[in-house]
Amino acid sequence: MLTRLRQFLDTGNLFRFILALILAFALWAWVTSEQDPEISKVLPAVPVVATDVPDGFTVIGTLGTVEIRLQGPRSRINALEEGAVRATVDLGDIEEPGLYQERVSVDVPSGVRVRSVQPSQITVQLERATGSGS
Template structure:
């Protein structure tokens, strides 16, 4: 058998390559007809971010960006600023400081093309620390004169507050507020714990990057009403 005759000639190879190219082009054309590309702009898309490293936290406030994305209509039809997830690329950050980092879609493989504006964000990375504070009870209203507290007790006498060092250095107390207006006798109230900063601001567990444990305590108070002195005038 002549082996040389079994080898495809150059013209046959060329026709085979052209056939493959035409098949790919035809597949792309049919696909584009069934699921054409669309471009959509999504302004004010929230940017999420994780923890850059052990003992670190991003203390920057809310970050948003605008996105222009192109992809198949089947993907773009359901695309909104709420279900498009943007995140910060925090790779390589291992110490506190100010950084310029890229903003990228989490599932960028869904798109043929995308553009994020701005493409980067300036962030502050802070050290995460914890401190224990005694909890004090503040009775309200503070100007109440017809009630007095004879005794008080908390289910947890102290609280652990965690947060960025820049915030923790401003905290000087932990408190709960108990409304005693109209109360008389033994009362038990579950109250949220909050931190007080040196400039009088209030921070609680809903504050970004601040964690308070326990966040709620039970306060038991013995509240008594104070009678008013009444002057009685008598006539002789």
């Protein structure tokens, strides 16, 4: 058994074996990436929604839309449904009325990555809510 192993190593077969393993791995990686390649997609007008608006406050005006660039496997990007990507601003820390610059957060399905959000911050105006009775 040892003589056979020694013959295998001496004849240069080990180099060929390692080279074959490397080539097999490279081919596997290439085929796998071609089966479901990474692609990008731009969502040009995703509406921004306010979350955690403090009690007694109201958002003045609309928050507008943002452009979101996504990346992920083609199967996941093509399977995105309406509403699967959400853009939000969290207003839970605000205690006073006024104008605030807030960062836009984006929720995406598993396997999809956010490449960019434009604009990344939006201006939000909060005022105290008025009662309906006079």
